[in-house]
Amino acid sequence: MSFDWLNQPAHSINHSAQTAAAARQMQLTKPPGALGQLEALAIRLAGLQGRECPTLEAIKIHLFAADHGSAASGVSPYPQAVTAQMVSNFALGGAAISVLARQHNADLKITCLGTVAPLEQGLDNVIDAFIAPQTRSFTEAPAMTRAQLQLAIDAGKSAVDEQGSTDLFIGGEMGIGNTTSAAAIVAVLLEQPVATVVGPGAGLNESGVDRKARYIEKALRLHQPQLTDPLSVLQCLGGFEIAALVGAYVRAAQRGITVLVDGYICSAAALVAMRINPSISDWLVLSHRSAEPGFKAVESQFCAPALFDLGLRLGEGSGAALAIPLLRSACQLHQDMATFAQAGVATKEE
Numbered sequence: 001m002s003f004d005w006l007n008q009p010a011h012s013i014n015h016s017a018q019t020a021a022a023a024r025q026m027q028l029t030k031p032p033g034a035l036g037q038l039e040a041l042a043i044r045l046a047g048l049q050g051r052e053c054p055t056l057e058a059i060k061i062h063l064f065a066a067d068h069g070s071a072a073s074g075v076s077p078y079p080q081a082v083t084a085q086m087v088s089n090f091a092l093g094g095a096a097i098s099v100l101a102r103q104h105n106a107d108l109k110i111t112c113l114g115t116v117a118p119l120e121q122g123l124d125n126v127i128d129a130f131i132a133p134q135t136r137s138f139t140e141a142p143a144m145t146r147a148q149l150q151l152a153i154d155a156g157k158s159a160v161d162e163q164g165s166t167d168l169f170i171g172g173e174m175g176i177g178n179t180t181s182a183a184a185i186v187a188v189l190l191e192q193p194v195a196t197v198v199g200p201g202a203g204l205n206e207s208g209v210d211r212k213a214r215y216i217e218k219a220l221r222l223h224q225p226q227l228t229d230p231l232s233v234l235q236c237l238g239g240f241e242i243a244a245l246v247g248a249y250v251r252a253a254q255r256g257i258t259v260l261v262d263g264y265i266c267s268a269a270a271l272v273a274m275r276i277n278p279s280i281s282d283w284l285v286l287s288h289r290s291a292e293p294g295f296k297a298v299e300s301q302f303c304a305p306a307l308f309d310l311g312l313r314l315g316e317g318s319g320a321a322l323a324i325p326l327l328r329s330a331c332q333l334h335q336d337m338a339t340f341a342q343a344g345v346a347t348k349e350e
């Protein structure tokens, strides 16, 4: 069993393209800095894509779905069956992420790691990477075995490897109960008290949030001796879909594909990925600020803060998909605006 590939360095950043892009921004017909974070974004994308004027054409959205043993303990307000039902909804075009993928002309695929029902319907954008019906309840045992962890991480790697040319990769997730895993991972890796990183998820009330915090605290007491490295944290507390996201993020960075990270669950996966392989962090662009209270702690671990805060708490990669037009505008402005010289506009006097 080998996790060695996870440690290979990320693709290098092209610093001369980045420098050229920064110089170009200074010449465009606007006061320098007036386009705020859009300028930094265009410059960052130039370094990642290795060209002065980056473009975003081929966008791949890949969702990972799996069920959680924790769901039987009242940590989510929704029944476990919703995971599989939503996979059908993704594939048939009715979910929020399906609408956004269509709107932005992005390719949408779903890998099922632990839900079987939709596979029987023969949907052609659903990939079968079945590992087990669900992870184990992690107050009783590690959520998954080491072998299952490897299968899940490798499924994420394959999702990236099997794509053709890609300018931007968005990972998303579906798994009733997965904000419990995300909160547990964040509590351990960032050494935060559980009460500060746990939240309503899909809509728990106050007593539900307390129950969820107690569930996590019990699990952390059980696994404490094992929680010494990011892979073991993922194995004990993760979901299959979170592990797949870890594999996908690391692989995308190694292949030189820019990643747009979604909300709380995806950023918890990104945190694990960055702890395994810190060289990938340049490639992970954080899209939006999740409404989950634990998100703030994770946000500080990224190279740059989230691009916007719309109070989203959906997951599915939806917040990342909403950032696509922003990134496209950043690239288009960077490429198409006239320079002061071209437009005959006078520059700053002092």
Ligand SMILES: Cc1cc2ncn([C@H]3O[C@H](COP(=O)(O)O)[C@@H](O)[C@H]3O)c2cc1C
Residues within 6 Å of the ligand: 075, 076, 077, 078, 082, 086, 173, 174, 175, 176, 177, 178, 179, 180, 200, 201, 202, 203, 204, 314, 315, 316
């Ligand atoms: C209909 C429906 C659609 C969703 N799409 C994403 N999630 C989100 O909710 C789940 C996490 O919340 P919790 O940990 O509280 O279960 C994940 O599946 C997540 O992506 C959904 C949840 C529901 C109910």
Ligand SMILES: O=C(O)c1cccnc1
Residues within 6 Å of the ligand: 179, 200, 201, 202, 262, 263, 264, 265, 266, 290, 291, 292, 312, 313, 314, 315, 316
């Ligand atoms: O931010 C998220 O990813 C999120 C928050 C709540 C429920 N589902 C997802």
